[in-house]
Each structure stands twice: as C-alpha cells, then as structure tokens.
Amino acid sequence: MTLAAGVLEGNRLALARLLTHIENDTAEGRAALGELFPHTGRAHLVGVTGAPGTGKSSLVNQLARLIRNPGGGQAPQRVAVIAIDPSSPFTGGAILGDRVRMRDLAGDAGVFIRSMASRGSLGGLAATTSGMVQVLDAAGFEIILVETVGAGQAEVDIARLAHTTLVVEAPGLGDEIQAIKAGILEIADILVVNKADRPGAENTERALRNMLQLAHPVQHTFRHHGTLESVSSAMVQPVNEQPIWVPPVLRTVATEGSGMEQVWQAIIQHRQHLEASGEWQQRERSRLETELDGLLQATLVSRWRNQISAQEYQRVIARLVERRISPWKAVEALLDGDQA
C-alpha cells in the first residue's frame, strides 16, 4: 500500500511519514501529493499569526479543544495543527519544541499536531506548508490551523494560503502603532486581543478598531449611523449590496479558555461569508496560483543549476568578487554565456 493510500484510509503512521517526505521534498512525497490532490479542497484553512508573546500557541491549543468539544449540540470536527517554528534559519533546529504544549489533546484521533522548523528558504517554507495542508486536507481534517510567529513575509504567505487569517495581539507589547507598521492588519480576517485580562487591553482594542477604520474604508459608511462598536455582526451589508467582511475585534484570555467560543463562531461566520460571496473560490484559485508560481520558480532554478558547470559558476563568482563584472553582468554571463 502506498503512503497516500494509507493516508486516505486514516492511518496516522502513514500520515506522519508522508508529512516527513513532504518536509524533505522527496520524490515519494511529490508522487503522493499527486495521488492525494484530487481528494483535497474540503478543509477550512485557518492561519493564526501575531508577534512573539501574544499567546498564539495557547490560543491555537484552546481553539483545537473547542473544535473537538464544541458544546451546544454541535458535532466535533477533525482538526489538524501545523505550528511553524521559526527556530533557527541557520541550523534548522528548534531549541524548544512546542509539541509538549498540546499534551492534553494527545490520544484524540480527531486531532493531529505537527511542528515544522522554518529552515532556510521562504519559498521552500511556503511550498512545504502548502504540501502539508494538502495531505491533511486529503486525510479528512476539516479544520487546519496553521500557526506562525513574527511579522513579515511569513504572515503574507499565510494569508495567501489560508481561507481565514486570525491576527493575535496582546496588551503591553510596545506601541500599538507598531502593529500598523508591521502591516499585518491588512491580512487579518479576525483580530484577537489575547491576554485581555492584562492592563491596557482596552487601549489595544481601541487602537485596533481605529486602525481598522483606516484599513477598511467601507467602515466609514457606518460611522454616520453609529460608532464602530455598535456594529455587532461581523458581516454587514454595505450600500452596494455586496456582502463585505468587516474584521471583528475579539477579546480572549486563552490560558483560561475565555472568549474562545466567540473566536470559533467568527471563524465559522467567516467561512459562511466566503462561500456566500464567492470569495472562497477566489481564494482557492489564488492559493493554487501562488503555489504553482513557487513550484515553477523552484523548478526553473533547480533545472538551470543541474545544467551549469560548477567550474563556470565559480569562474563567474570569482570575477564578481574581484569586482571585474557587476552582478547583472554575472547573470548574463551565466545565462547567456557572455564573456563580459
């Protein structure tokens, strides 16, 4: 039996092994992805991002628990977590694993947790994450939580990968104004002020709401009818009758589980919005295009590398280091054989 067949049958060992193949980008992994791809497209991908110290890991942990035990007569859904650990770009080794933190979910067959080091190349990270998501999707996990740390390109990549992106903030992490500079607000579908029992939570929430007004001009429509706080539903009906998603700002204390139900409901509402507005299909398409572009780029470069001689490459590098040719001339020399 192939690993892919094992994954489709619900074999967890096959799943874990295949994810390792994906992480190492092996031929077997690629073949399995091809086999599994027709079985993908059902999972709801939820990105969870935010600066260090915001308590993302606890939030993801609690969210996974809630999805497994939703209460109110709702059926539990199968949930997978990919925690991208931006440990060491140079050694590739995580100093502290965070698999431990999910201990209380261990033993539940409806939960699968995987940590991944962020390693060197970012294109590589995006491609690996995308491959892992496909495997977990094909394996029947209905919700896939992808957790990343930091503020920057990784968050943009997650926003491109996810259907729904949660941005987690916390009070007292320096100037709220910094959040704008990091630009992560624009990728947020749902904003969470975690550690909301700490001093300054109101200020953080207010700052986020003010910034949302700048980032989402449609909200100005509603300012004439009332304050932003009065917009109770996240999904609102603007003047042109197109459903527009206004990111809700929610408060949580994830370590105590408080506010988590609202977060989960917002995720469900966001999915409904995406489906009703046709945006789900758009995001699927743009996600696949982004993935294709990444794979194309990697393939073009690796094919080129396989056909250039190491000697020729070293000769050009040497001329570059001596500053006898410029970097652009070096590219021309390598690609076109110019003896500039």
Next chain:
Amino acid sequence: MTLAAGVLEGNRLALARLLTHIENDTAEGRAALGELFPHTGRAHLVGVTGAPGTGKSSLVNQLARLIRNPGGGQAPQRVAVIAIDPSSPFTGGAILGDRVRMRDLAGDAGVFIRSMASRGSLGGLAATTSGMVQVLDAAGFEIILVETVGAGQAEVDIARLAHTTLVVEAPGLGDEIQAIKAGILEIADILVVNKADRPGAENTERALRNMLQLAHPVQHTFRHHGTLESVSSAMVQPVNEQPIWVPPVLRTVATEGSGMEQVWQAIIQHRQHLEASGEWQQRERSRLETELDGLLQATLVSRWRNQISAQEYQRVIARLVERRISPWKAVEALLDGDQA
C-alpha cells in the same frame, strides 16, 4: 552626465534619483549599478534588527549622530541609513513615514537617510536593498546602517547582507524565551538591550547571556575560568588560537544617548575582528553569491514568463483549480508541454 557619474561626484540629487531607479528596478538603474559596481566594497554594512517596540529607530538615529560626532579626536565618518519600513505588503504604502525622526541629522552632507517600503516579494526586497547599498557604498558612505523590523526571513536576509548585525531587544516585550524561538540570536554579532532603564532589563540581559551560551558553544570553554560576565573583551582567544567573536551584550537607553559609545566601539571591534580573521572576505563573497542567486532566480522566472502564452497558463490553472492535475503535474505541463 549619467546618474552614476553624478553619484560618484557626490551629487545628492543624483543619488536620490538613482535610489528611486533601483527601487523601481529600471533599466537605467541596472545600467548605473553596473557602472558603480567597481567602486563598491569599501563600506561597512551594519544591519540593525529586532522586534517592534524595542526602539531600533532611536538607536539607529543616535548611532548616526555618534558616527558624525565621535568625540575623542576621532574623525567623523560618512553614514547612510536605509530604513526598511515593512508597512503594507499589499498596498505598498507606508501609513507612517519615519523620515521625520531623523530631522536633527538633516542638513549634514555626511548623512543620507532613505526609507523603503517592504512591498510584495522578499526576493525583490533583498535585491533592492543590495542595490541601494551598492549605490551608497560607491557614493562614499563609509558606514551603511540597514534597519528592519520583525523577526523572520527579513532578518536572515539582512544577516546575509551585512558585515555586522545588531539585534536589539528591550525589557518587557513578553517572554524572553520567545527570542530563542524567533532564532534571531544566531544572526547577532552584537546584542543590545535597549530601554535599559526600564524594569526587567537585568532579566533580559541575563536571559540573552544564557541563550548565547547555548548558541555559541565556544563560550563553554570560558565557563571553567570564570563567569561569562567576566569576559570583558568581545573578541577572545579560544583554545585553538583562532579568533572567535563572542557577541557582546550591551545596555543602552537610546532616547538619552546612553550606552551608544559602547555600541559604536563594538561595531568597530567587530570590523577589526572580521578583517583579522579573514571573515570580511568570506562575508563579502557569500553576500555577492546570495545576491547573484536572487538575480538569477528572478531572471529565469521573468524570461520564462515572457515566453509562455497567457492562454496556455490559464488553461493549466483551470485544470489545477478543477483538481484534474496536481500542482507538480501543472509545473511539468507548463515547462515541458506535457498534456497530463
């Protein structure tokens, strides 16, 4: 007169214009880079990075002032600052410019400051920064400070670009343990605890020193002879007689200018270490190789895009979205014309 010639003559308007060409990746910009490249290789590139809220901008500002007014009979050096503003990856627009903050340096011909939005592609950002650094280097700026926000790939790219990398921390920005997870310690040549007048500065410093012991095993050699704190010089002579750089941990209150002299001396010492150990040349070479790789990749992709028909591309995307072919099959179809 070409822009490049203007830059070599010290014309600031030509410099500003050329940097805009570099930012927009124009043909004129590329030609000028070729013209200027033989004049590069003299500047000391210093990367300054750290999480939002650590006060990096103030630190860079004070450092630039100190480099212009070194005191103690030292000659002032010409200093350029590239502040990479990670504003909006989607709109490309900075909500808050930070050019204002350098107001007190305005009017000094020995200082040049440039802010840059981080925009979409990271490859693009690295290439643009590298091009700007070359221009400023050719223009005769002896110290080039490159400031970035965040923790992630951007910091790794800076470490690859810079000769010396400063990582700035501050007390009270959440668990110190998070700093490890972000992995930025491994790229640090100099660690700065800024806002050292705030509560918790000692803890932050101690946590950094403890983590350094993990990240730099060579220090264990010295633990037998005394505590880490007793190693007063940053450059030490280990058992094998090779000079090894142990990143110093320095305290500053940048807004008051305190501790800045120590930071500047550490930067000077690090350069001396790089030159004495031969690492300066190694970093130069690896920097140029990284830049070449980025340009090669971008060129391969753009050449391929220019020769593929939009129709063919859309046809493959459609089959991908319908999940009739996998992403890897789509790559093969596009590159090899497979009708899989």
